[in-house]
Amino acid sequence: MESIEPAYGTGPLLLVAASAVAVLLFLIMRLRLHAFVALVLVSLLTALATGIPVGDIVDILLAGFGSTLASVALLVGLGAMIGKLLEVTGGANVLADTLINRFGEKRAPLALGVTSLLFGFPIFFDAGFVIMLPIIFSVARRLGGSLLTYALPAAGAFAVMHAFTPPHPGPVGAAGILGADIGLVLVVGLLIGLPTWYVASYLFGLWAGGRYVLALPEDSPFGGRDDADRPDDVPPASAGGVAVTERTQVRRPAFGTVLGLLLLPLVLILLNTGLNTLATAGVIDGESTAVQALRLVGQTSVALLITTLVAMWVLGRERFSRGEVESIVNSSLGPVATVILVTGAGGMFGGVLRSSGIGEALAGSLDAIGLPVILAAFLVATALRVAQGSATVALTTTAGLMSPVVAASDLSSVAVALIVVAIAAGSTVLSHVNDSGFWLVGRFLGMDEKTTLKTWTVMETLIGLVGFALAALVYAFV
Template structure:
C-alpha cells in the first residue's frame, strides 16, 4: 500500500503551497484538454514541475517520483492485468452470451432489461467498461430486436452496470489506485463498493433506463450487425461455470476481509497457520491469480489449444497498458504532493473550513471529472491530492477510508460530457446525436454519481 511518509518542513506557507497545487492541477488539465497531451506524459511532467516549484530537494525529486509510481503499480498492475485476462477469456469463449441468454430465460421477457443489467454487473467485475460494453452490445441489440421498444430500454441498464463496476469495484484500476493511495483495505473497498454500487445501479441506471426508453424512442442501430449469433463460439461454457469464475475472486477476497474482522473482534487468533493461509489466498492479487488459473483450466483449455489460450491472455494485456501507466503516474503525482507539503496544507485548510473529508473528496473528484473527462484520471488524481489530508484526519476507521474511496469514485462518475471517451462510445454505438446523449447518458452518469455519494455519505454518518 501507499503510505504517507513524514515530510520535511515545507518551503512555503500553506497559502502559497495551495496556490501551487491549484496551478499544477490547472496545468495538468490544460495539457490534457487543450494541448491533447497524453495523460501519462502530462502527469509525469506536472509531477516534476510541482516538485521543482515547491523546492523539493533536487536529489530527492526523482526517487520521490519513482517511489510513488512503483508503489502504485505494485498492486494496480497485477490486479488490472489479471482482471483483463479473465475478462478476455470469458469474452472469446462465449461466456457473456451464455450469461445474458440464461438470465433472460430465468428473469422472463418482461424483465429482459433487468437480465441484461445483471449480466453486465457480473461480466463487469473483471472486464473494463469499454470492452464490456462492446462485447454486450450485439447481445443487447439482439434482445431489443426480439422484444421491441427503444434500444435505450435495454442499453442503458447494461451500460450503467459497466460504469458502476468500473468506478466502484476493484479490480478496476480507479478504485484500486484510490484505495492504495489513501491506505484503504481493498477487500473492504470491494464489499462496500458492491453494497453501494448495486442499489445505485438499480435506482440510477435500471429505473432511469426504463424511463428514458419510454421518453426517447431510438431504433436499433445496424452497427455491429445487431446480432449476437453472427460469431460462433464453438463449445460454449455452462452458466454455472461462468458464474463460478465471476464469483470465485469475490469469495476468496471475502475470506481475507471476514477473517480480518474476526481477528479484530477477538473471535480468531491471527497467528494460526490456517488463518494465515486463508488470508493469503484472500489477498486480491492472489485471488485473481487463482481465478485466472481456474479459468484457464476449466474454461480455456477445453475449448482452445494451450497456445491459443496463451495468445488470448497476451492480447488481453495490450489494451490495459495505457491505463496502468496513467494510474502509476497518478500515484507519482500524489507522492510529489506529499513530499512537497501540499497535502498537509490542504489538510489544514479543510480543517479550517470544517468541510467533512468525504465531502471534500467528492467535490474535488467532481471538479476533475468535469474538467478532464477521464474517470480513472479523476479517481487517481483526487486520491493523490486527498491522501495526505486523509492521513492527517484523526479518527478515521477502515470503513471510513473505504467510504471515502467510494465518494471519490462517485465524483469521478458524474457529468460525463464531450471530453469523456465514454460519452462518444455510448452515443455513437447507440446512434445518438450529442444532444440526445447529453439528455440520456450524461443524466444517467450524474444520477449514478450523486446516488452513490449520497449512500456513502449517509453510511459515514451512521457507521
C-alpha cells in the first residue's frame, strides 16, 4: 500500500518510532508477551500514534503481513519438510561419517563444520544442532580433546546458515521487506557466510578448544563420557510421525543422495540468477520461452518445491509408506509456524512504518548525519538483538525500519542483498542470557554461564563482526 501523507514532522515521527521499539522490547522482555502478539499490538498502536486514518489501518496491517508471508511461508515450510526428511532418514549421520572418513580424523572439526553447513541449508539452527549433537559427542569421545573443538565449528555453521541464507525465515523476511532478490541474497549470503564461518567459527573453535578443555557431560541425553557409541544405523532420536523403534531399522541414504538433495535447490536457484544476469547483459534473449521456463524452475519457491518432491520420492519410497511420509512432512510444519507468524508480524510493523512516513523521516535523518545505510542497518539490528535476544525479531524489525531508507537510496540489487546480510550480521552478535540459543548450546554441552559467555557469545559476536566487515567491504565497491 502506498504511503499516506504524514500527519507530523520528522521529529515527532522519529520519536514515535523510538517509542514503538521501546514498547516492543518492554512487552517482549518485561511482560513476557509473545513476540507475534507484541508486534501486532505495537503495529496497531504505531498506526494510531502517527495519524494514519482509522479506516485505513486494518488494510495497511494486513497488506504488510500478507506481503511478507507470501515470500516467507512457502520457503520456510518447504525447507522444513526437506530438513525433516533428511533428519528422519539419518542424512546428517551419512554426511558426517563420509566427510570425516575423507577429511581424516585430524580434520574432524572441519568435517563436522562442513556437514553442518550443508545440512544447515534446509533446517533451523536449534533443530540442526540437536541432530548433530550425537555425532559430535561420538567423534569427541573417539578422538579425545575438548568438546568445544568439535561442537563450536558445527554450531557456528548452523548459526551462519540460519542467519545469512534463504530459505531461513530471517533473511527471507528481510529480503521480502526490503525488496531484495532472493537468489542474490542466497549468493551473497553464501559468499560472505562461508569465509565468515571459517574465520569466526572454525578457527575460533580450534582456538577455544585448546584454551578451554571441556569434557563430555556425564548425563547428556546424547551420550555421556561413559556411554557406548551410537550404532551407525540409528538416526538421531527426534522425529515426528514415525516411532523410534521403527526408525532404528531405517536404511540410511547414500552420501551422494544426501549431497544431491542438498545441492539441488542451490543449483536451480543459481541457474535462475545466472540466466537473469545473462539476460540483463544482453547475452541471451530473456523473453524466449526456454529461458523463461528455466528461470521459473529456478525461482526459489519452485526450486524448493521440486526438491521436496524429489526428497519425498527418493528418501521415502523404500523406507516408509506413503502415510508415514505424509506424517513426517506434516510434523515439520508445527515447529516453524511460530517463526512464520513472527516474521509476518515483523512485515506488518514495517508496513506501518512505511505508510506512516517514519521511514522517510529516518532516511532524511541518516542522510543529514552522513551515516551509510549499511552501517545504520547493522547498528539497529545489533541494538535490537542485544536488547531482546531474538534474531528473527531483530531482522524483521530492522528491515521494516530500513526499508523506506533503502527504497529512497537508489541502490543496486547487489547492494540491497548486502544490506540484508549486514542486518543478519547485526542480528547475530552478542548472544547472551535473553537468547534461547545461548541456553541451548550451553546446557547441551554442559557449560556454565561464564564459560558459555566466553565461548559461544564470543563466537556469535565474531560471526556478526566478520560478516558485516565483509559485507561492508563489498558494498563499498558496488
